[in-house]
Amino acid sequence: MVRCVESRPKRFFLFLGLLLGFLLLSTGLRADQVHDGDVAPRGNPDGQVDIADALILQRIASGLITPTADELIHGDIAPICNQDGIIDVSDALVAIRLATGQLTLDLTPPVITITSHNNNDTVYNANVTISGAINDSTASVYVNGTPATVSNGTYSAGVTLGAGPNTIIVDAIDTCQNQSQLQITLNYSTGPTNVSGNIITNTAWSVAGSPYIVGGNLTVNPGITLTVEQGTEVKIGSTYGLIVNGSLVINGAESSPVTFTSNAAVKAAGDWQG
Ligand SMILES: [Ca+2]
Ligand SMILES: [Ca+2]
Numbered sequence: 099m100v101r102c103v104e105s106r107p108k109r110f111f112l113f114l115g116l117l118l119g120f121l122l123l124s125t126g127l128r129a130d131q132v133h134d135g136d137v138a139p140r141g142n143p144d145g146q147v148d149i150a151d152a153l154i155l156q157r158i159a160s161g162l163i164t165p166t167a168d169e170l171i172h173g174d175i176a177p178i179c180n181q182d183g184i185i186d187v188s189d190a191l192v193a194i195r196l197a198t199g200q201l202t203l204d205l206t207p208p209v210i211t212i213t214s215h216n217n218n219d220t221v222y223n224a225n226v227t228i229s230g231a232i233n234d235s236t237a238s239v240y241v242n243g244t245p246a247t248v249s250n251g252t253y254s255a256g257v258t259l260g261a262g263p264n265t266i267i268v269d270a271i272d273t274c275q276n277q278s279q280l281q282i283t284l285n286y287s288t289g290p291t292n293v294s295g296n297i298i299t300n301t302a303w304s305v306a307g308s309p310y311i312v313g314g315n316l317t318v319n320p321g322i323t324l325t326v327e328q329g330t331e332v333k334i335g336s337t338y339g340l341i342v343n344g345s346l347v348i349n350g351a352e353s354s355p356v357t358f359t360s361n362a363a364v365k366a367a368g369d370w371q372g
Pocket of ligand 2: 174175176177181182183184185186189
């Protein structure tokens with residue numbers, strides 16, 4: 099006799115899916131985690147705070163009902179801008195002030211820009227100053243975790259780069275804990291790097307040494323691979339050529355291409371021989 103046995107992993111994932119669905123339905127979970135006071139109608143909050151929200155918070159504060167995980171986040175609105183993780187009578191009182199228009203909460207993240215550099219820029223000095231605009235005078239700005247100087251709607255901070263690509267993260271956080279973040283990549287090059295003659299071992303050129311100035315005929319020997327990584331610039335001097343007897347691999351990306359140009363001050367077609 100052959101018995102058909104359902105596999106355990108399948109049953110486990112079915113159980114997990116049902117449990118998750120039940121939890122989402124029973125708690126009315128929203129994707130956001132905003133301390134806005136919107137808890138009513140229960141299980142289906144309507145995007146506004148009125149007296150119904152204050153009443154639910156009052157019942158939670160009195161122990162008459164148990165808050166869901168979602169209500170614990172959205173209902174925790176006191177102390178203002180400095181939530182304490184519990185819902186008590188002060189949260190209900192803030193909700194009443196919101197419902198009656200005596201108070202509005204700052205739920206808007208600060209807007210920041212980076213104006214000193216563009217994403218994927220190449221710089222030739224390890225020390226750079228990152229700067230830009232910040233629209234909220236109460237906000238603190240951090241560049242790679244270091245506090246920036248904020249003044250008259252602008253911020254700036256010094257950063258020391260390592261050779262090659264560097265991730266720059268700018269965080270802004272206002273006094274109500276609203277946050278925003280920007281991220282760019284800056285390439286620090288120790289170049290220019292002068293190259294000529296024969297390449298006799300597998301070699302990679304990257305933005306860390308860019309631009310590569312070809313100052314004489316350059317030959318990639320048989321069996322040898324020259325890899326040119328994304329963002330690298332190669333400048334080939336007048337009348338010189340790149341002769342590939344081995345392999346040439348170009349790893350350009352759309353956002354960070356590899357460029358081959360003439361090294362002549364005034365560039366003309368046929369300056370260099372491919
Ligand atoms: Ca509501
Ligand atoms: Ca609270």
